[in-house]
Amino acid sequence: MQSFTSFIAYLVFLASISHTVPQTLDSNTVPAYPTQTQSQICRLDLSNELFGGVNAACGGGPTLDRSRCCPVLAAWLFAAHARTALEVSAASSPPPSGDLPMMPADDSQKCVNSLQDSLRNRSIRIPQPNATCDAILCFCGIRLHHITSLTCPNAFNVTTALRNASSGGTHNATPTAIVRNLEKNCRNASYAGCTQCLIALQKIKGNNKKESESERAKKMFNRDCQLMALTWLLGRNKTAYIPTVSAVLRAVMYSAHPHESTCSPDQENMPLAVDSLRYETSKGSSSPLRLFWIVLVIVLILFCM
Structure with a gap:
């Protein structure tokens, strides 16, 4: 009887190991890592937070809901691209006058392919x-920008970064006070907080010096500079700002009334990009189970002695 009980205790001990080891190796929060295409053009910092957030908002259904999925998908993609988007190297150069303010289509497609x-x-x-x-480029209309392909003089100082990068290495474009102001105005993802962030964001303008530019072109330049400012904000503190950024993106890019950028009322309960707390909670929930197995093994061993 004693040998049989010892054998059972041994099996329970093995079971406890099988429950603990994989959880240690398969952590829900992983270090960000660069994912590069073969041409080394696109670098995305991907994490389990991104995959969980995108899956919750966009996966699991037969069809896509633009106002539900796209803001969350855009927020996470901008966050993953933030480090690369703001880097300036000696090889970088500001766009010639008249260029469209976006990455070349092939480069943006490679980043999308990397994520997919x-x-x-x-x-x-x-x-x-x-x-x-496709869902990202076509349906959601998400385009990734690089700071040197934009002209946002009231938002970022690229000239100084280019000068510093001429001696080698990379430097980040310096945000102006109007962009830094987003840090205090975009911490609350509620309707009131989203509206406050949106008002601060709309002060950011593109370089609209040409009188011949259409109103549509001016709005496009302004919006691209605003999206780069949100990208910078996510690079500063993704966990703190990504819920608000996704709410603002819903107002700016996916509003039911495109000509009226307004935040969604709280009662609509639209999903926001989730932060790491959700994954830390799910990670911690496995601890009681491990403790149960360990205590059970100790009790059985003491019983057999």
């Missing part, structure tokens, strides 16, 4: 609207 590959590797499926329209 990572999502597939984790069995996260974002429905494709149709055979010719």
